[in-house]
Amino acid sequence: MSEPRWLDASQQRDWRAYVDGSVRLTEIMDRDLKTRHGLSVSEYEILVRLSEAPGHRLRMAELADNASQSRSRLSHTCSRLESKGLVKRDNCGTDKRGVYAQLTDDGFATLERAARDHVEVVREYLIDVIEPEDLEAIGRAFSAVLKRLGAT
Amino acid sequence: MSEPRWLDASQQRDWRAYVDGSVRLTEIMDRDLKTRHGLSVSEYEILVRLSEAPGHRLRMAELADNASQSRSRLSHTCSRLESKGLVKRDNCGTDKRGVYAQLTDDGFATLERAARDHVEVVREYLIDVIEPEDLEAIGRAFSAVLKRLGAT
DNA sequence: ACAATCTAGTTGATGCTTCAACTATTCCCC
């Protein structure tokens, strides 16, 4: 219960800009993906991780970790994606508890279309409006955050 | 429908680190505020903005803009805060449609307690683990994003 | 002064997230 170490004025300003800016940025990306492709950001993230996995499939737990989602949330999201036909679940042979999430052809095609538009939004509202070295700083900073949190 | 300008490898890495890191960071702050003070991040943000306003009160629309929330969302959140006794609504004299959100004494006290803990989390997981100049870069970058989005 | 229009704010339905509880399987080890 010691005295809190408050942020100084400039830290405060930077922190606030980050909080407000990142909220608004996420909002934009969310709405764009939703209206143009019917995907939420968390659905999109799952498709991305699956598309990068060997054979376009991953065990649920690993997928959850990759996408920074809880297992419960992944289960629900995955069910939605499955009912849209973008993902399908397969049992794992070696571990009878296990389940693979597998990207369908339709899922891959949808992702390719969505990714094209998504990258434009990321450019338009972030990458093209900031200095390249500030993007690098962001990368460095959040990598450090992830390391602090014990992730890869 | 032109060719998408894909991100290069280093942009990709930086962008990914940001997406993952910011999601996880928000999660931490959310859980911390919730378990220690019973507040969601969006409730906390509203208390912060109110505490900074003259007389600890603001018109709903202005508060919504400050906190980057939709008016609908503010209405709901404000009702929750009101039922917790942290905020109260007053009619506006000059505009009969208008409503003021007013921070209560209890609300202010709760915010003070929450802010002390919150700043520690922000330090522990972000500010103390990154270089000061990277924080400045983050501030610059997201200010540019906000400007691009037409905010202050 | 009246109608058309615009702005402030709320509401309820719907959908996504979180949390705790649950089943089923595997691992550990005595």
Next chain:
DNA sequence: GGGGAATAGTTGAAGCATCAACTAGATTGT
């Protein structure tokens, strides 16, 4: 090899966000 603990994943309920529809009051133009 059998009982206890750990792991994989799902489920349902409750809470929060989003969207469209709505009420009520202000503004504008004629």
